Amino acid sequence: MSSTVVKKENNEVTLKIEVPAADFEQAIQKAYNKMKKRFNIPGFRKGKAPRKIIELNYGVEVFYEEAINEVFPKVYEATIDEQKLEPVDRPSLDVEDIVKGQDVVFDVTVTVKPEVTLGDYKGIEVEKKEYNVTDEDVEKEIEGLRERNSRLIAVERPVQDKDTVIIDYAGFVGDEQFEGGTAEKQTLVIGSGQFIPGFEEQLIGKAAGEETEVKVTFPAEYQAEDLAGKDAVFKVTVHEVKEKELPELDDEFAKDVSEHDTLEALKLDIKEKQEKAAKMREEEEVKDAVVKKVAENVQIEIPEVMVEHKIDDMLNEFGYQLQYQGLNLDTYLQYTGTKMEDMREQMKEEAYNRVKTQLTLEAIGKAENIEVAAEVVDEEIEKYATQYKMELDKFKKTLRPTDMESIEDSLRVRKTVDFLVENAKIA
Numbered sequence: 001m002s003s004t005v006v007k008k009e010n011n012e013v014t015l016k017i018e019v020p021a022a023d024f025e026q027a028i029q030k031a032y033n034k035m036k037k038r039f040n041i042p043g044f045r046k047g048k049a050p051r052k053i054i055e056l057n058y059g060v061e062v063f064y065e066e067a068i069n070e071v072f073p074k075v076y077e078a079t080i081d082e083q084k085l086e087p088v089d090r091p092s093l094d095v096e097d098i099v100k101g102q103d104v105v106f107d108v109t110v111t112v113k114p115e116v117t118l119g120d121y122k123g124i125e126v127e128k129k130e131y132n133v134t135d136e137d138v139e140k141e142i143e144g145l146r147e148r149n150s151r152l153i154a155v156e157r158p159v160q161d162k163d164t165v166i167i168d169y170a171g172f173v174g175d176e177q178f179e180g181g182t183a184e185k186q187t188l189v190i191g192s193g194q195f196i197p198g199f200e201e202q203l204i205g206k207a208a209g210e211e212t213e214v215k216v217t218f219p220a221e222y223q224a225e226d227l228a229g230k231d232a233v234f235k236v237t238v239h240e241v242k243e244k245e246l247p248e249l250d251d252e253f254a255k256d257v258s259e260h261d262t263l264e265a266l267k268l269d270i271k272e273k274q275e276k277a278a279k280m281r282e283e284e285e286v287k288d289a290v291v292k293k294v295a296e297n298v299q300i301e302i303p304e305v306m307v308e309h310k311i312d313d314m315l316n317e318f319g320y321q322l323q324y325q326g327l328n329l330d331t332y333l334q335y336t337g338t339k340m341e342d343m344r345e346q347m348k349e350e351a352y353n354r355v356k357t358q359l360t361l362e363a364i365g366k367a368e369n370i371e372v373a374a375e376v377v378d379e380e381i382e383k384y385a386t387q388y389k390m391e392l393d394k395f396k397k398t399l400r401p402t403d404m405e406s407i408e409d410s411l412r413v414r415k416t417v418d419f420l421v422e423n424a425k426i427a
Contacts, residue, residue: 003079008109011088011303015108017079019071024104031066064098072106079108086113089305111303116363119297122423126289131278133271141270145257146249152242158207159241161191165203166240169214172233180224181232185239199234211237223337287417290424295353295360302355310351311344358413365416372411380407 006014037047039054091110165188171181190200202214214234222228247253254266319329385395
């Protein structure tokens with residue numbers, strides 16, 4: 001096998017790969033052995049017809065496509081390795097006329113990773129913003145704990161702001177009841193903004209057992225177009241009124257919500273955790289600032305296909321996040337009235353920046369010969385095994401070569417970022 005490379009515009013290259021006639025002949029024979037059972041030839045049992053007979057009946061090219069599928073992946077991968085290319089998309093293949101007994105020529109076009117021209121990446125100047133934890137921050141966290149451990153109790157008074165009510169309602173436009181505007185025993189927190197603007201406020205002052213009418217106007221851009229901008233009346237029955245009861249702020253509260261015996265110990269623990277989180281935030285913001293400035297200094301022509309692939313990754317990430325909320329991407333698009341092409345367009349700039357950052361860090365890693373020690377990779381794998389609650393040996397068996405490459409690449413990028421921060425000027 002021999003190959004030549006011609007570089008084109010937009011990070012495309014054309015490969016001319018010549019496969020020896022003998023190698024292609026072997027591929028044709030493999031294709032025959034794989035396909036021969038598909039042919040019914042008079043005078044022969046199914047699958048027993050000689051190759052020459054099948055070729056006489058169906059044409060000499062009958063096995064060419066399968067032979068190409070057999071030989072191309074191997075010669076393509078070998079050529080990529082030989083020419084030290086890094087494809088970022090599927091190759092486009094064109095096969096020149098196949099002549100029996102002659103070498104077969106594959107013309108391949110593929111987009112490859114672009115060359116990165118690095119600018120300054122040492123001595124980058126950034127400012128470090130400090131986040132100091134105050135007593136107010138601790139008290140806010142304590143109040144959050146009280147809120148999460150509160151309970152609702154029924155009250156014999158009219159509805160007030162922040163109360164929780166249990167209601168039935170039916171919505172009408174004119175005299176006609178509209179679809180989707182009816183519910184029974186619906187829970188609603190007054191002031192939450194869960195319902196149409198103006199609805200919740202009109203329940204203030206009502207009591208359990210009381211019936212009332214709530215008059216509202218649907219927003220002009222309401223998701224149901226048949227209701228957008230229209231006046232409506234909801235007939236509402238208030239069944240229950242409940243208020244939130246917060247637990248007393250004392251040592252017993254600390255024991256109930258934590259492993260601490262006193263309120264002061266709980267507050268001290270919260271402050272220590274907040275200070276640790278603040279420190280991590282400061283460090284992450286410094287890293288982001290350094291990497292952003294370094295990426296601004298590079299010259300690079302990013303192929304469109306790399307941006308599109310990154311958008312695909314971002315959509316997958318977003319889809320996983322939606323699953324935790326009981327949604328999927330199609331439902332989200334329908335609910336928000338967004339088109340997929342519009343969403344992809346909105347993600348384009350962020351995707352471009354992510355690709356640019358990735359390529360920049362890879363280039364710096366190569367320039368500085370940054371490598372990751374085997375024991376560091378092993379430690380990372382052990383962390384993953386613990387995260388997935390699997391025995392280490394069993395987890396390792398689930399890893400594919402591409403998974404190992406991904407882990408090593410991630411660690412190398414992390415180490416490269418640390419290198420940039422160590423060589424930056426932090427004010």
